[in-house]
Amino acid sequence: MSPSPPPLLLIEGLVKHFRGLRAVDGVSFRVEAGEIVALIGPNGAGKTTVFNMIAGVFEPDGGRVELEGRSLIGLRPDQVCRAGVGRTFQLVKPFGNLSVEENVVVGALRWTHEITKARAQAREVLDLLGLADKRRQPARSLTLPDRKCLEVARALATKPKLLLLDEVMAGLRPAETDRMVETFRRLNRETGLTIVLIEHVMRAVMALSQRVVVINSGQPVCEGTPEEVVRDPRVLDCYLGEEPL
């Protein structure tokens, strides 16, 4: 029997303390290539801390983070990006004085040295995310929903194998949410892009994810399909509340 190939992303027994606060305490999950997985839980559950440990911002105090069987622990954020992980920031970090297109060009320069190629890729990504007509504006002039879009565009331009989305739908109108969900589904279908998203907008979680991982107070609560998770009493108890959706 040949060993099964390692999953795209493996998280096992992840632990992070901040001065005695157990921000993340034993979180484990795996993501197969081509999957869309949502990470949900109440505020302060440790979701963004998990992302930061995957992305190389924090080094975990314990546990494993592996991309295609290769450990990411100890790598700097730029090295994690070059290994194939793109991420967005919950608190957006646009390059304010650069144009929207230049922002995305920086992302595309992850895989090419040629500005013309990077620019072509940037335009493609901006088209996809509906920012094409704003590409000449300075990024600081964008509205918050557009800035979130720009975060996604920049990360996508790096051509990641795995995309980490940190609350990119927050603050979007329902129609905008639906459009972004559709964009991610198409990317997933057409390019096989694997996505892990942190999201509070359940409308997006339900429509987009194939699997949901729930954490609370840094600890795993449960894992399952979106339909299973929203009926799970433990999830209702800690996060969604008793009201039926």
Place this chain on the structure above:
Amino acid sequence: MSRQAILLGLLLAAFVVAPAFAGPYLLSVMVVVMYFAYVGQAWNIMMGFAGQLSLGHTIYVGLGAYTAAALFVHFGIPAIFGLFAAAAVAVAAGSIIGALGFRFGVKGVYFALLTIAFAEFTRILFEHFTALGGTGGLFLPVGSRDSFDLIHLRGHPLMFYYLILAMCVGIFLLCRKLLNSRLGYTWLAVREDQDAAAALGINVFRAKLTAVMLSAGLTALGGVFFAFYYNNLFPNQAFGMNRSIEIILAPIVGGLGTLFGPILGALILTPLGEGITAATEAMGFKAAGIKQLCYGLSLLAIVKFLPEGVWPWLRLRLGLGDGEEGE
């Protein structure tokens, strides 16, 4: 050809033909203008492009000047070889300052303080460096002023005039190329947001260090010019804090991070300083420090009214478009 290119071409043409019309005094002022445009451009790589504030930038001028001058005075090594040593010494110093600062996360104003500290103790070091003249200064033997000896950088003032003009053109073209390169985008991203830059695969430490090294090396070449043009070097001039301030004024007044900024800033500030000095002298009184006072006032005015500098404002006024310069 864009209107910006035409404007630049006209400016260049004016500087090329000026010696046919201008007297020695005016030419010497124009040399100073171009010198500050050059070192301002070199400083701008670090601050305007990569966002790293160096307030002790004269350390690279001084190191470059002293290295090339000492090699010439003590060993007879011509400037054309000395300049490589000068750049190497400055790049080494820049790497040390940059590596120390960036490795230990010294950011923003604290990094700026670090650059001042290095410049200051280098000044004190050179004041006690008797082999290089100490406080008494290092003097280069003055050669024939009729020759055009580019190898030894000895000769006619016109040679220095065209040399610094060529250096200005060279650094302008280099910076333009850099801004449209991967490295340039990397610097801009680091300047705007280091965390976001790192998340896009940019090695922030390396990007900042590259900017410091390149800026230091290019500034040192300005120092070599300075040494051989003025033929004397004093530690308090070569490494003095006021020199560092003078270097950064032109790019700030002209427009940080722009290609025309340092040129425009030098074109405004140097004639202003010279004019004020000449005017006060003509009126029969000597007001020491009047030039610095004017620089201070113009800096205040810029910060208050045109915080992005004169060039971005002028570019809009002249209808030169808001696109990338030089495109």
